Amino acid sequence: xxxxxxxxxxxxxxxxxxxxxxxxxxxxxxxxxxxxxxxxxxxxxxxxxxxxxxxxxxxxxxxxxxxxxxxxxxxxxxxxxxxxxxxxxxxxxxxxxxxxxxxxxxxxxxxxxxxxxxxxxxxxxxxxxxxxxxxxxxxxxxxx
Numbered sequence: 001x002x003x004x005x006x007x008x009x010x011x012x013x014x015x016x017x018x019x020x021x022x023x024x025x026x027x028x029x030x031x032x033x034x035x036x037x038x039x040x041x042x043x044x045x046x047x048x049x050x051x052x053x054x055x056x057x058x059x060x061x062x063x064x065x066x067x068x069x070x071x072x073x074x075x076x077x078x079x080x081x082x083x084x085x086x087x088x089x090x091x092x093x094x095x096x097x098x099x100x101x102x103x104x105x106x107x108x109x110x111x112x113x114x115x116x117x118x119x120x121x122x123x124x125x126x127x128x129x130x131x132x133x134x135x136x137x138x139x140x141x142x143x144x
Contacts, residue, residue, distance in 0.1 A: 031104050032104060032105040032106065033102070033103070033104065033105065034101075034102075034103050034104070034105040034123055035100065035101070035102050035103075036060050036062055036075050036077075036099075036100070036101045036103070036123070037062060037098070037099070037100050037101075037131070038060040038061050038062030038063070038073075038075070038098070038099065038101075039060065039061050039062075039095075039096050039097065039098055039099070040058055040059070040060060040093055040094070040095055040096060040097045040099060041058070041059035041060065041061050041074070041095065042058070042059065042095045043058075043091070043093065043094060043095060044056045044057065044058035044079070044090050044091055044093060045057050045058065046087070046091060053080070054081070054087070055078055055079060055080050055081070056078070056079040056081060056087065056090055056091070056125075057076065057077070057078055057079075058076075058077055058079070058090075058093075059074055059075065059076050059077070060074070060075045060077060060099060060101060061073070061074055062074075062075065075101075075121070075123055076120070076122070076123065077101055077103060077123045077124075077125050078122065078123070078124050078125065079124075079125035079128070080124070080125075090128065093130065093133075094133065094134055095134070096134035097130060097132070097133050097134060098130070098131040098132040098133075099128060099129065099130055099131060100128070100129040100131055101123070101125055101127070101128055102125075102126050102127040102128075103123040103124050103125045103126050103127075104123070104124045104126060105121060105122070105123055106121075106122045106124075107119050107120070107121060107122070108120050108121075108122040
């Protein structure tokens with residue numbers, strides 16, 4: 001191997017420490033990230049916070065395993081949508097739509113009806129991609 005190739009291979013193999021990220025001049029901020037692939041449990045709902053800011057709420061069902069060992073995990077997602085077009089697009093998604101959701105995860109605390117402290121996984125949507133819409137036959141069968 002030539003001296004040139006050795007120096008290039010060493011430079012490529014050696015990670016470079018940097019205080020700034022290549023795509024941003026700001027420092028990296030840690031957060032818990034989650035990616036979910038699953039089906040919408042129902043059409044997203046439009047809600048308003050106490051200060052009047054609109055947001056969407058929806059649930060995603062994600063299956064793991066196969067056959068008799070299949071298990072479904074349910075995720076409640078909150079989406080703060082900045083444009084009317086994006087809001088209307090998400091509100092048009094039907095139950096059964098296969099989606100990929102990227103979001104920020106957090107553990108939220110609350111009290112149940114009996115005053116018992118509870119915890120739940122909260123997901124705030126950062127990105128949503130529609131992978132497949134439900135077939136017309138499935139939609140017609142569910143509406144009957």
